[in-house]
Amino acid sequence: MSKYRELQAAYFPQLEMYTLAITRAHGKKHPETFQVHELFEQIVAKSQSDADLSPEYQQMSELTAGFSIPADACPTMEKTYQFLAELKQAYQAEK
Structure with a gap:
């Protein structure tokens, strides 16, 4: 299994919750969190x-x-941002 797939399996379930949670907690001051969740x-x-x-x-x-x-x-x-950064880095390393 690739590093990206390992991170994906570990992080995606948590990120499902985290990306939504940060929209609620920080959405007013950080509207980009809504786009992060959508992406x-x-x-x-x-x-x-x-x-x-x-x-x-x-x-x-x-x-x-x-x-x-x-x-x-x-x-x-x-x-959330740490997980997403790690995923992006692992994804790019494999492409």
Whole structure:
């Protein structure tokens, strides 16, 4: 199993919850969290067909300034951005 697939199996279930949770907790001050959630949902859907996920990961990276953690972030937001950054890095390493 590839590194990306291992991370996907480990992180996707948590990210389903985390990406939604950060929209509720931080959406007013960080509207990009809504787009991050939507992009993550697109990644999940496209992953089942082995489609190219590069555009979604790239857009997510741009929205979050390279997955930079805002000063007012909660631990869930920190973990979300860390997981997404790791997934993007592993995905790119395999492409």
